[in-house]
Amino acid sequence: MRTPAPPSGTPCPYKIIQETGLCFAAGLLGGTAYHFIYGARTSPRGHKLLGAIQTMRMNAPRTAARLGTWGALYGALECGMHYLRHKKDPWNSTTAAAVTCGLFEVRRGVWPVVRSAVSGAGLAALFEGSLIFGDRLMLMLAMRKDTTVNYPKFPAASMEGGAAGGGGEKEEIGFDLLLGEVGTKVLESFDTAGV
Known part of the structure; x- marks a missing residue:
């Protein structure tokens, strides 16, 4: 053997x-x-x-x-x-x-x-x-390879100068290198209001 x-x-x-x-x-x-x-x-x-x-x-x-x-x-x-x-x-x-x-x-x-x-x-x-x-x-x-980064969709401006409603998608970023643990921060994109 x-x-x-x-x-x-x-x-x-x-x-x-x-x-x-x-x-x-x-x-x-x-x-x-x-x-x-x-x-x-x-x-x-x-x-x-x-x-x-x-x-x-x-x-x-x-x-x-x-x-x-x-x-x-x-x-x-x-x-x-x-x-x-x-x-x-x-x-x-x-x-x-x-x-x-x-x-x-x-x-x-x-x-x-x-x-x-x-x-x-x-x-x-x-x-x-x-x-x-x-x-x-x-x-x-x-x-971390399963997490994806979704960038917020910016609305197109209308002829009057206002903006359509924005997306509310999340962006997952970051991890703590010093402690060796994976951590996620969730940043939410802000919604832009129409004028």
């Missing part, structure tokens, strides 16, 4: 490969752009393009390899946290990011490790929080 697939995301052994590849690609693209611009700015006049290409070729692979290694370690630690806790929640990725960032600063001493781990945990928590907020927002929008 097969084991059931996880509820969401990539299974753990493949997640390490996926994280490594994504981080390597991001490091390669970002490192290429950064080092090309840096090389162009620091090269002497007349040699800007050649200096930019040379700086990019020397440093972009190093940046990509460093970020790829970061992704592999992060993926392995996140899978390890999932294996140990038997849960898939934001604490796994936050802890994995903290440990990964801390391990990358081990040779510099204790305080750089602590600073890097705290900043890595903070960034991971911020990222996970934005994902949770996005999921909650999409859920609220999905719950």
Whole structure:
């Protein structure tokens, strides 16, 4: 009998490969752009393009390899946290990011490790929080898809300058994002009286 697939995301052994590849690609693209611009700015006049290409070729692979290694370690630690806790929640990725960032600063001493781990945990928590907020927002929008917005019908003006009777339709708008509950405000259009 097969084991059931996880509820969401990539299974753990493949997640390490996926994280490594994504981080390597991001490091390669970002490192290429950064080092090309840096090389162009620091090269002497007349040699800007050649200096930019040379700086990019020397440093972009190093940046990509460093970020790829970061992704592999992060993926392995996140899978390890999932294996140990038997849960898939934001604490796994936050802890994995903290440990990964801390391990990358081990040779510099204790305080750089602590600073890097705290900043890595903070960034991971911020990222996970934005994902949770996005999921909650999409859920609220999905719950709200049945409500329709009916705009009031404005009457046509008559030749004497008066107006015919207006419609009394309702417009349903709004929901409370902070509390996570869907609320509706009903605004009624006003009736315009004829002159």
